[in-house]
Amino acid sequence: MPSPPEPSPDTTAHPDGGAALPPDLVAVALSVDLVLLTVREERLQVLLVRRGIEPFLDRPALPGGFVRPGEDLAEAAVRELAEETGLRHPPAHLEQLATYGTPQRDPRGRVVTVAFLALAPQSRTPIAGTDAAASHWAPVATADDGPGLAFDHATILADGLERARSKIEYSAAATAFCEPEFTVAELRRIYELVWSARLDPRNFHRKVTGTAGFLVPTGRFTTRDGGRPAELYRRGDASVLYPAMLRPVPRLP
Amino acid sequence: MPSPPEPSPDTTAHPDGGAALPPDLVAVALSVDLVLLTVREERLQVLLVRRGIEPFLDRPALPGGFVRPGEDLAEAAVRELAEETGLRHPPAHLEQLATYGTPQRDPRGRVVTVAFLALAPQSRTPIAGTDAAASHWAPVATADDGPGLAFDHATILADGLERARSKIEYSAAATAFCEPEFTVAELRRIYELVWSARLDPRNFHRKVTGTAGFLVPTGRFTTRDGGRPAELYRRGDASVLYPAMLRPVPRLP
């Protein structure tokens, strides 16, 4: 890796054309944290890491780390993901979630974190790499059980879940959980597991195949789900879903 | 992988129970910026300030400033708003928009800014105070004309507008533009100006009065809009609008 550009970390000493930052600034440490979700073993799961240092030693936490000089925020997010989980490919979906900067959220000092939401299919999330020993999947329903998540990560996780649940209503983001080629039933299962709700297979089929640009039929079929062969689809160009898919009241027998 | 040695910013000198921030951190300056929108003179307008210092001296910019020690992000946003515009009351609606941290977005050094979206009625936005001389309203349609906005504020403004336009679809946020008591026609005018679209008065009336918890009738009437007296309403408890108000394709003759 080439050495990073030399920006003086002392931001107050960085004049440019006579303009400099005011000398009485609070310097904050900036980190990124990730809510990486996937569907595996018939459940919505989130990637957690076990903290190897204080504070919150040995407690589960969202993967993340400090932003480096000259590094963009999203760039830092995918780098941390690769380092902590050995993820080769960037996640299929990545978006900024929110920024958390309550003064006392980190006992070490002022640390502000920019949280990202990432969605990926199971095949792209092998968990194997340098620090990978400490990373593991946890069902979102029980992620905060036992020793609670470090820092304010329980809040960040809750916000990420709510974002994911609402995002798949009006966008094609749910396909980010799927393999490159998938059946309508597999996509429906994603919705059901993310929403904890049952959807009518026939109405769902009509909705997703009837929305222009959402799904692209490949012409090929699979029997991997059992029963009559189902057509395989790829995700289409449409990123917004209009009209939106309506989320039922959560009810999964 | 080795990190270049760098002078410790003072955030690293904040030990707590043996835990300290790593010494090779990049310290960043953290600021907040505001997209404060209001409806006045029959147009959607945004509050801008004229920059009094380099860089971008004399260019229009979004109001904002650096976060102080021990200060929460939203807290910093309302403080900056009060300082730069003399706004007494906090805005009726305030939400975090997004965080912008491209390395070169500020020529003075690494400055990351957390942007907020604020909505307020005209009555609460008098622009009178300490630094108020430099602040002014600009119609959003022409805000980026002439000398462009400083930094990446044109992007932030565009994101804020899009957020406001979509937010009023599925939430009661549009009432934040209204006075405490308002008529259905006044609320409709808000939607029309924010969306640049014409809405059918009768269908709009049916929609907003038929959605439980959205509007609370006061029993009193006004003739300030001319014609038959219109009932005055207050905003209700409902913060989400379901089903959503559908945004037509922008078309205002």
Next chain:
DNA sequence: TAAATAGTGTCTTTGAGACAGTATCAT
């Protein structure tokens, strides 16, 4: 054959869009 899943069609209900008609003010 039965069982399982894929896909199509049909009926009902909800709600949005379009627009007629009446009500109550100012002038």
Next chain:
DNA sequence: ATGATACTGTCTCAAAGACACTATTTA
């Protein structure tokens, strides 16, 4: 009276919910 705006009602159409029926595989 006229004109303006407030409000109610009615018709039509699009789309969601519920569910019957047929199609094609494996066991």
